[in-house]
Amino acid sequence: MMEKVLLVSLMLFMIAVALLLYRVIKGPSMPDRAIALDTIGVNLISSIAxxxxxxxxxxxxxxxxxxxxxxxxxxxxxxxxxERGVIVERKSSR
Known part of the structure; x- marks a missing residue:
């Protein structure tokens, strides 16, 4: 019984990841895409567990x-x- 529950929850996590991938691709704004990527990471961690x-x-x-x-x-x-448009800020030599 417990194994069936775990397999169903694994399937639901994978469905959630598929929906979040859609949000990453078609998200209305960049912050929505960032949140979707973070949520994908959390769902993948849960799936591996x-x-x-x-x-x-x-x-x-x-x-x-x-x-x-x-x-x-x-x-x-x-x-x-x-926020800034760059990830690594470089100091100018001037």
Whole structure:
């Protein structure tokens, strides 16, 4: 019974990721796209956790940690790009 619930929740997470991809592509504004990308990262972390529970292994925990860090850094970089137009500011030599 528990395995069926986990598989259904995994399918729902994948449907949510597909809908969020649509939001990233057709989003009305750049902040909406940034939020959709961040939410995709959270849903992927949750999906990997469910797969780890279904397979009864701890092998995916490192992948969850790395994906969480990368999703956070990506969200910060995208937000900075929206705000200023550049990600890395370079000092001029003048």
């Amino acid at each position: 469910i797969v780890s529970i279904v397979l009864k292994t701890k092998a995916f925990l490192e992948a969850i940690l790395i994906l969480g860090i990368l999703a956070f850094i990506g969200t910060i970089a995208f937000s900075k790009y929206i």
